[in-house]
Amino acid sequence: MTVPTPVRRASVRKAPLSLADRLFSTGDDRRTARLIEDAIDGLEARLVVETRFSAGLVDAVARYLLDAGGKRVRPILAFLTAQLGQGITDEVVTAAASIELTHLASLYHDDVMDDADQRRGVPSAQYKWGNSVAILTGDLLFARASALLAQLGERAIRLQADTFERLCLGQLQETIGPGPDDDQVEHYLRVLSDKTGSLIAASAQLGVIFSGADSRYEQPVREFGEKVGIAFQLVDDVIDIAPSDDDSGKTPGTDIRAGVATLPVLYLRTEAETDAEAASLLARLTPEALAAAGEEGSNETIRLLREHAVTRRTNDEARRYAREAIAALDPLPSGTVKKTLVRFAETVVDRTN
Numbered sequence: 001m002t003v004p005t006p007v008r009r010a011s012v013r014k015a016p017l018s019l020a021d022r023l024f025s026t027g028d029d030r031r032t033a034r035l036i037e038d039a040i041d042g043l044e045a046r047l048v049v050e051t052r053f054s055a056g057l058v059d060a061v062a063r064y065l066l067d068a069g070g071k072r073v074r075p076i077l078a079f080l081t082a083q084l085g086q087g088i089t090d091e092v093v094t095a096a097a098s099i100e101l102t103h104l105a106s107l108y109h110d111d112v113m114d115d116a117d118q119r120r121g122v123p124s125a126q127y128k129w130g131n132s133v134a135i136l137t138g139d140l141l142f143a144r145a146s147a148l149l150a151q152l153g154e155r156a157i158r159l160q161a162d163t164f165e166r167l168c169l170g171q172l173q174e175t176i177g178p179g180p181d182d183d184q185v186e187h188y189l190r191v192l193s194d195k196t197g198s199l200i201a202a203s204a205q206l207g208v209i210f211s212g213a214d215s216r217y218e219q220p221v222r223e224f225g226e227k228v229g230i231a232f233q234l235v236d237d238v239i240d241i242a243p244s245d246d247d248s249g250k251t252p253g254t255d256i257r258a259g260v261a262t263l264p265v266l267y268l269r270t271e272a273e274t275d276a277e278a279a280s281l282l283a284r285l286t287p288e289a290l291a292a293a294g295e296e297g298s299n300e301t302i303r304l305l306r307e308h309a310v311t312r313r314t315n316d317e318a319r320r321y322a323r324e325a326i327a328a329l330d331p332l333p334s335g336t337v338k339k340t341l342v343r344f345a346e347t348v349v350d351r352t353n
Contacts, residue, residue, distance in 0.1 A: 032336045036079045039088045039096075043075050046097050050144055061129060061137045065104050068120035074099045074200060077344075078207035081221050083337045085211030094148055095156065095206040101145040102160070103199060106167055108138035113171065114258070152210065159209075163202040170194025184266050189230060197229030220331045224341060227325035232348050234318035237262035239353060241306045253302035259287045263317065267310035281305065315349075322349045 051062040075096035082092045110116070111124040112131050118124055126134035142164070149156040170191045178187035204221035207213075240255045240262060255262055261269075265285060271278035281304055283289060290298040305311060322345040332338040 029336050029340065032080075032083055032340070035083075035088060036076060039079045039093065040072055040075060043072070043093060043096055043100070046093065047100060050097055050101060050148065051141070053140060053144075057129075058137075058140075061125060061133060062140060064122075064125055064128075064137075065107055065119060068122045070104075070120060072100065074103055074203035077200065077225065078203045080337055080340060081204045081207030081213070081217070082211035084208055084217050084332070085213030087211060089211055091152055091210035092207055094151060095210050096203070098145040098148040098156075098160065099199065099203045099206065101141050101148070102164070102167075105138040105141035105145065106199075108134045108141070109171075112138075113175070155209070156206070159202055159205065163198050166194040166198040170196075170198070184261075184269065185263070188261070188263060188266055192230045192233045193226060196233050197226040200229040200232075201225030217332060220328050221341075223328035224325045224345070227321045227328065228345050228348055231318045231321035231325065231345065234263055234314055234321065235349055235351060237264060238311060238314055238318070239351075241302050241311065242352065243303075243306075252299060253290070253305070256285055256302070256305075257287055257290050257298070263314045264305055264308070264310045267313055268305070268308065271310065278308075281308065318349050322346065 047066055048063065051066055052059050053062055078092060078096040078099065079088050082088050107119060108125050111119055112126045112134050115126075116124045117127045124134070125137060146157070146160060149160045170193070173187070174191045174195065178184050201222045202225070204225040205218050208215075208217050208221055237255070241253050241264065244252055251257070256265060265282070268278055268282050268285070272282045273279075281301070284293070284301045285305065290301060293301060325345045326342050329338055329341055332341075
């Protein structure tokens, strides 16, 4: 297998701008976009500083996933909600840096948990340096994130601690799985809320808090972040089984082949209790059955799942969460922030990668 060459930072720097291009349209919107783009530039430099710990390999590993790119969605949301107050203050930038470091740290740990060999188009840290190095690097980044928020006072520390607790709880609940009396779909959605929604929610809330915006806006943007985070992951479940193209080279059903029970599979399990055709398809979707079927047979099985009603149902559920996220924004004043958050939710459920 050919190992991809790590992507240089300069070649991926435009990712936040391409997201902004989709979110901001009018003249006023574009002025806000330029403020956020400039803040992202400053954040990139700040993140390089905050991932320095000592000379040599430690810093190389700590900056590894940072250099591999990323859309910086969470800082963008913090910088956007900060427009409800005094704008992108120094405190907002510090909070955004902490949130992004927390997200990066979670990726190092996730790849160990999932035994992933790739992340952001490059070999994963645990694939290159082993589990111990990847875990300790994630711990270092979590520690640095906590140190940054400590500069902002007790409230920031408590918010970060609550968010970190939920991140860990979500991962633990995913690992343990639902109990015998738990609804599997409800359990799965709770995991998504903790693992993804909590950090996006915290990002939006920190932008409000440290820009000095009206405290009445905190709960609306927090609920928005929670709901849109779940929608994002449900769309990922559908994208996972989308057909590959010549450019991506991705294998359809990567998660399912690894034994991950995504929402389409969970819905199929429910239908399989009373439907023989669903039960037959479900039996073909085990990692063992997919491996035994070979490339052509397994791709055909993934296609059948992609065209099954459970996949449309997953898409519908993602759109429902996006609608609820948008509805949560009702208390916000009309203008660029509200309009752009709405567009963000719509972009999440319309994306194809």
